[in-house]
Amino acid sequence: MNQAALYHGGTYPDVYAPDRYHLTFSFRAASGDIRSCHVIYFHKNHMEETRKEQELTLQYETGVSSVYTATVAFRKPARYVQYCFRLTGNDGETIWYHAWGPVKSYPLECYFEYAYANEVTVSQLPPVWSQGTVYYQIFPERFRNGDPSNDPKDCMPWGSTPTPSNFMGGDLAGIRKSLDYLASLGVECIYLNPVFRAPSNHKYDTTDYYTVDPQFGTNEDLRALVKEAHKRKIRVILDAVFNHTGTGFFAFADILKNQESSEYLEWYHITAFPVTEKPECYECFFGFEGMPKLDTGNGKVQEYLLKVLEFWVKEAGVDGYRYDVADELDENFVIKIRDRLKRLNPDLVLIGETWAEGKRLLNGCGMDSIMNYSFRQAMLDFFAERCIDAKELGVRLEMALSRHPAEINAAMFNALDTHDTERFIDSCSHRQSSFRLAVVTQILFPGSPSIYYGDEAGMDGKNDPDCRKCMMWDNRPGEQELFQFYRTLILLRKKHPAVRNGSFRTLTARERVYGFVRENEEEIIYVFVNDGNTDAEITEVLCGPVTLPAGGFRIICKKSETITENIYG
Numbered sequence: 001m002n003q004a005a006l007y008h009g010g011t012y013p014d015v016y017a018p019d020r021y022h023l024t025f026s027f028r029a030a031s032g033d034i035r036s037c038h039v040i041y042f043h044k045n046h047m048e049e050t051r052k053e054q055e056l057t058l059q060y061e062t063g064v065s066s067v068y069t070a071t072v073a074f075r076k077p078a079r080y081v082q083y084c085f086r087l088t089g090n091d092g093e094t095i096w097y098h099a100w101g102p103v104k105s106y107p108l109e110c111y112f113e114y115a116y117a118n119e120v121t122v123s124q125l126p127p128v129w130s131q132g133t134v135y136y137q138i139f140p141e142r143f144r145n146g147d148p149s150n151d152p153k154d155c156m157p158w159g160s161t162p163t164p165s166n167f168m169g170g171d172l173a174g175i176r177k178s179l180d181y182l183a184s185l186g187v188e189c190i191y192l193n194p195v196f197r198a199p200s201n202h203k204y205d206t207t208d209y210y211t212v213d214p215q216f217g218t219n220e221d222l223r224a225l226v227k228e229a230h231k232r233k234i235r236v237i238l239d240a241v242f243n244h245t246g247t248g249f250f251a252f253a254d255i256l257k258n259q260e261s262s263e264y265l266e267w268y269h270i271t272a273f274p275v276t277e278k279p280e281c282y283e284c285f286f287g288f289e290g291m292p293k294l295d296t297g298n299g300k301v302q303e304y305l306l307k308v309l310e311f312w313v314k315e316a317g318v319d320g321y322r323y324d325v326a327d328e329l330d331e332n333f334v335i336k337i338r339d340r341l342k343r344l345n346p347d348l349v350l351i352g353e354t355w356a357e358g359k360r361l362l363n364g365c366g367m368d369s370i371m372n373y374s375f376r377q378a379m380l381d382f383f384a385e386r387c388i389d390a391k392e393l394g395v396r397l398e399m400a401l402s403r404h405p406a407e408i409n410a411a412m413f414n415a416l417d418t419h420d421t422e423r424f425i426d427s428c429s430h431r432q433s434s435f436r437l438a439v440v441t442q443i444l445f446p447g448s449p450s451i452y453y454g455d456e457a458g459m460d461g462k463n464d465p466d467c468r469k470c471m472m473w474d475n476r477p478g479e480q481e482l483f484q485f486y487r488t489l490i491l492l493r494k495k496h497p498a499v500r501n502g503s504f505r506t507l508t509a510r511e512r513v514y515g516f517v518r519e520n521e522e523e524i525i526y527v528f529v530n531d532g533n534t535d536a537e538i539t540e541v542l543c544g545p546v547t548l549p550a551g552g553f554r555i556i557c558k559k560s561e562t563i564t565e566n567i568y569g
Contacts, residue, residue: 002270003102005030005065005376008085010099010112011404012364017117018125020077024405026069026078027085027147029057034089037068041083044113047373060402061506063395067402077118082111099474111463123346125498126368129235130320130349130502131410134419134490135450137189139419140216141201142165142470143453144174152215156366159472162465167201170470172217176225179232180231183477185456186490187233191322193419195222198246202227202419202468203239204324205246205290209308223316237349238312242305244284244291245324247277248516252292267301268292305333306340313344322413325363326352334366338438351413369411371418372398372447379416382514383438383531384427390514397516401504403448410501412447416455419468423452430460433551436485437529438567440553443489444518444527446504456486485569492565496557498523508540526556 007028008014014026025039042051056068074081084107085097098107145158146152151169158168172195182190194203199215212222226236226320245252251264255275260400269283277289285291294301313317323329323337330493334352352358357374361367378400382393401409416424416438428434441447454469455458461467475481493499498520508515512532518525530536530548538546541556550553557565 001087001091001093001095002030002226003095004101005033006087008097008112013403013408015112016125016364016405017078017114017121018071018405018407019122020117020119021074022071023074023078023081023114023117024069024071025056025083026059026067026402028067028402029087031061031064031066032090034087035064036088038086039083040086041072041081044082045084059503059505060146060398061404062399063393063420065402069406077116078114079113079116083114084111091355097391103568113131118337121364124343124470125405125407126365126411127347127349129347130189130368131407132446132493133188133235133448134186134493135189135191135413135415135448136182136185137191137193137418137450138175139170139201139202139453139468140175140195141170141191142468143170144178144471144473145169145171146173146175146177147171147217149217149502150217152431154368159470162468162470164465166199167215168470171213171215172221172225176221176228179225179228179234183232183234184478185451185483185487186494187234187451189237189319189349190229191237193240194239194241194324196241199248200246200290204241204285204394205244205248206241207246207248207250209305210311213451217431218374219315226317226319230317234368237320237322237351239314239324240309240321241303241324241329242294242296243328247290247292253427257456265293266298269295286367293328295330300337302330306336309337309341310344313341314346319347320349320351320368322351322353324353324369326367326370327354327356331360331366334361338365338367349411357403359403363403364487364531369408369413369448370410372400372414375412375445376416376421376449379424379428379438379442383434383441384424384429384511386531389511390509392517393514394509397445398504400468406446406501406503408447411447413450414447415450415452416442417452417467418450420464421467422463423459423467424455425458425460426462434531437462437531437551439486440489440527440529440555440569442515443486443493444499444525444555445516446518449493451486456480456483458482489566492555492557492567496523496525497524508538523557523559526558527553529553 037056038053040053056070059069088094096111100110152167155167155169157305197208197211251267254264255262274282277283279289283293298417313389350367351369352361353371355373358370378396381388425435454471498518502518502520513530513536515528536548553569555567
């Protein structure tokens, strides 16, 4: 047995309380190295009379390690729980693992300990509604023009070629008019790119956090949109752009006016005087002089922004926020955000933007979820770029899932494309079959799939600004076959609980053929995709051999021994 590969940290996420009456344990070993893994647990002060054990089951294979998990139930809230592990290797060797590592006999001390499952600990998991919800991301300026009276000056005709600076007239009224369309698609939560006052079309250069940009409508329009969405059981989350502001924001404008005597100098990272709108004078986002970077470690800045967050929850009833450049925000501020907002409404969802792995933001006291760009990269590399095979795809997906508790995996914001990326169909060189197979995988994979506006209408586009084209409503997108394709998959995930919160495992992975299983106690869902150029024979499914055509997919839903759905594509 490879003892150096054995690992359990004794803290989150290796042990955590999904609720006050359960503890979930995970343990890592070298891939394929052990035959069984058991957790032995007991009350700290009553070891002999309370000692029990439970076997952990293999959950993920990462190519290097195997990850085993188990959830243990308690009659009372979990408290003063001590535990260790018993491992049996494939070579027949049995060892024990306690807080100081592996030992050859049952340990008499040095146990791991979980002190107490209190309400605060449990509430650190994402809201239940956000675990598996279907998002729809809208770039407001290009989605729909519902009120021409608020069009900006020099507004271009709808559908004109997008540039970094031109305007087309999209607004909140247009989104409100499209709510029935979104409900028909199966959308459960709308994520809006910034809607607050700013000079640009993208609105990431905020000048007033308390006012909806007049080009989009009014504060009342936002309230009405949220209210109407809620009537259709659709939630709404806003983009919180707190890493930086626009240069017209009152605090930065005061610095430009009053220079060294400004009371807001410590709100930003000023590097040279006199301060002018040049990047050498202050730290700014990605070198853009129009987006000076806030010092989110400053207490006054924190308090101002916290009040902004609270305002829109109270004023408009929004259901959460997506935090722009969340991995650049002060960590203490991120903790304060969670504390203040969860006290206001524990069901608010907090999603952080990061292009990195993101585990730092998902430490149990920060964000509920992240924009899961590592998932997108795996999808790109397999379906679009075709630079990895199915085996590597499976390893990457399971490795990503193994990093977080199941509840956080279920809440991950899984997008194929966003306002910051090339459209996925373009990345696939417009191969419709590859695009659709990626969508099948996205919708049925653990997490919360996000559709970027227009994907369901066949919209294409290179990177910004081309990925921000106008949605063409004259083409009647809700009547197109691709819309029905998305709608069928979304209905499938809503109909089958195993897709939303069941376990996941790779079933087959060879060359361009990938298959996985979603499963709970009542049903099992088989998903197979073939992104190759030849037909493939699938033998791993219980209902017998399956022929998978080149560029095709198959979804088989079983309850007991009965096939309830058998979907081809």
